[in-house]
Amino acid sequence: MSDTIHKLVIIGSGPAGLTAALYAARAELAPLVIAGISPGGQLMLTTEVENFPGFPEGIQGPDLMQNMLKQVERFGAVIVNENAASVDFSSQPFKVKTETQEFLTKTVIIATGADANWLGLPNEQRLRGKGVSACATCDGFFFKGKEVVVIGGGDSAMEEANFLTKFASHVTIVHRREEFKASKIMLARAEANPKIKFIVNATVIDVLGEATVSGVKIKHNDTGAEEIVEAQGYFAAIGHTPATKLFATAGVEVNSKGYIVPKVFTETNIPGVFVAGDVHDHRYRQAVTAAGEGCKAALDAEKFLAEHEQ
Ligand SMILES: Cc1cc2nc3c(=O)[nH]c(=O)nc-3n(C[C@H](O)[C@H](O)[C@H](O)COP(=O)(O)OP(=O)(O)OC[C@H]3O[C@@H](n4cnc5c(N)ncnc54)[C@H](O)[C@@H]3O)c2cc1C
Numbered sequence: 001m002s003d004t005i006h007k008l009v010i011i012g013s014g015p016a017g018l019t020a021a022l023y024a025a026r027a028e029l030a031p032l033v034i035a036g037i038s039p040g041g042q043l044m045l046t047t048e049v050e051n052f053p054g055f056p057e058g059i060q061g062p063d064l065m066q067n068m069l070k071q072v073e074r075f076g077a078v079i080v081n082e083n084a085a086s087v088d089f090s091s092q093p094f095k096v097k098t099e100t101q102e103f104l105t106k107t108v109i110i111a112t113g114a115d116a117n118w119l120g121l122p123n124e125q126r127l128r129g130k131g132v133s134a135c136a137t138c139d140g141f142f143f144k145g146k147e148v149v150v151i152g153g154g155d156s157a158m159e160e161a162n163f164l165t166k167f168a169s170h171v172t173i174v175h176r177r178e179e180f181k182a183s184k185i186m187l188a189r190a191e192a193n194p195k196i197k198f199i200v201n202a203t204v205i206d207v208l209g210e211a212t213v214s215g216v217k218i219k220h221n222d223t224g225a226e227e228i229v230e231a232q233g234y235f236a237a238i239g240h241t242p243a244t245k246l247f248a249t250a251g252v253e254v255n256s257k258g259y260i261v262p263k264v265f266t267e268t269n270i271p272g273v274f275v276a277g278d279v280h281d282h283r284y285r286q287a288v289t290a291a292g293e294g295c296k297a298a299l300d301a302e303k304f305l306a307e308h309e310q
Contacts, residue, residue, distance in 0.1 A: 005093045005104045006032050008301050011084045012111035012243075014041020015287045016277025018068040019294030020109045020301075025075035027302050032103060033077055034084045034096060040065035041113050042278070043287055047129050050141065052287050064287070084112075087250045089270045106308070107272045107301040110252070110260060111294060112243035114278040114285075118236050119151065123207040127234070131213025134236045136160040137286065143168045148233030149216045151204055153177060157237035158186040164235065165195040172229055174199045174218055199229070207234050242279045257282065266297040267304070274301050 008024050010017050013035035024031040043049060043061035050058040059067075073079065082098035093104040116134030118124055124132055133139040136150075140163055148168045150161045153175035161171045173190065178201050180187050190196050199218065206217040208228065216229045241258065248254045253261045253269040260280040263269050276297035277290035 003104065005106060006030070007105070007305055008032070008107045008109065008298075009034060009094075009096050009103055009105040010109045010111060011087075011096065012036060012041070012113055012277070012279070013039040013069070013079070014065075014111060014113045014277060014290060015043065015068065016113070016279075016290040016294040016297070017041070017109070017111035018065070018072050019291040020111060020276055020298040021072045021077040021294075022068070022075065023295050023298035024109075024301065025072060025077040027298070029298075029302060029305065031077050031298075032105070033072070033079045034098060034103075035079050035081050036083050036112070037081065039079075039081060040069070042115075045128060046138070048142075049138075049287065051138070084246065086246055089250045089252070089273055092272070094272065107274065107304055109266075109274045109276055109294070109297045109301060110244075110247055110268070110279055111276045111290075111297070112247075112279045113290075114240040114242040114259075114282070116236060117239045117241060119204055119238070121204070121207055123209075124234070124236070127207055127209055127213050130211065131209060131232055132207060132234045132236075134240075135285065136163045136235055136237075139233075139235075140164050140167050143233040145169050146232040147172070147230060148235060149174055149229055149231045150235045150237050151175075152237035152239075153179075153200075154181040154237070154239070155183055155186045156239065158182045158190040160235055160237045161190050161196050162193055164233075165193055168195070168233065170195055170197065172197045172199060172231065174202055174204055174216070174229070176203050176221070177201060202227075240278070240282065240285070242282075244279060266293065266300045272301075272304055272308075274304075 007029045008031045046061035088095040202218045208215040274297040276293035
């Protein structure tokens, strides 16, 4: 372990982490970014991003992240391509360990994001970005006049389905049970939407299509009968899992779904530990909101350091 005490360590290298690094580097905090073994975050898994401001023709997700990384490196942020394996926030300086190194730091920004939950079907993965999505706000626009299937029975499934009816000709919600977890009001709104149809008590067993999605194969749980629902879009709306286990273990407050709960602006319950992006934001989940929060967390960390300068 080196005995250098960093001013700021940022964990995660999606839009939140890299924007935090950009602001912190330009504020001369010399941030160290623990970028993870899959650097760049969720946008590395997509193709066209059409709603990040500044790109009138859109931009490929991996290109956008590569640009962010270059911009951050230009201002001297140091990138470590390893995962944070454990953290110790019990006293100053904080400790952040990767598999091979340990870093000491006065402040930390947690920007480890969240992953969409999937059913785990092989074709669901193969057709990701080719009709398979987990984000209606991001991808709904690509399904103008098309038929789509939404998987799930909670509020987010109802919300995604309602949103998708702005573009899609038809939306079929497939839910594995007869009862819904969704709140009454969200369910009623979906039921009242003439473009939405429900198939309940049915399990999705395959996503069909060669180059792009052409249908979804389901099995009715009561009869065992199989059915193909024709669709060009498949939206998984069965929740997200935030990457917070190691922080919860270290005393960072998380809610019942594992999302970090900020206390004052971006600061967590541990003074000097800040949070940005999808790792706490289960509502907006957009690249631009994550980037905005990265900016805020860096400014908050800078203020904290100024106030605690010895
Ligand atoms: C397929 C897809 C398409 C999308 N399309 C759009 C779109 O068109 N427009 C839009 O605005 N949004 C889109 N989104 C949503 C957007 O990608 C997210 O809202 C955004 O990436 C969140 O940024 P973040 O920095 O908070 O987290 P993430 O992007 O999730 O990045 C978190 C990073 O932290 C890393 N990490 C996790 N744990 C550790 C650890 N222990 N140590 C080190 N690193 C760690 C992860 O590997 C990852 O690299 C899309 C998402 C997906 C999945």
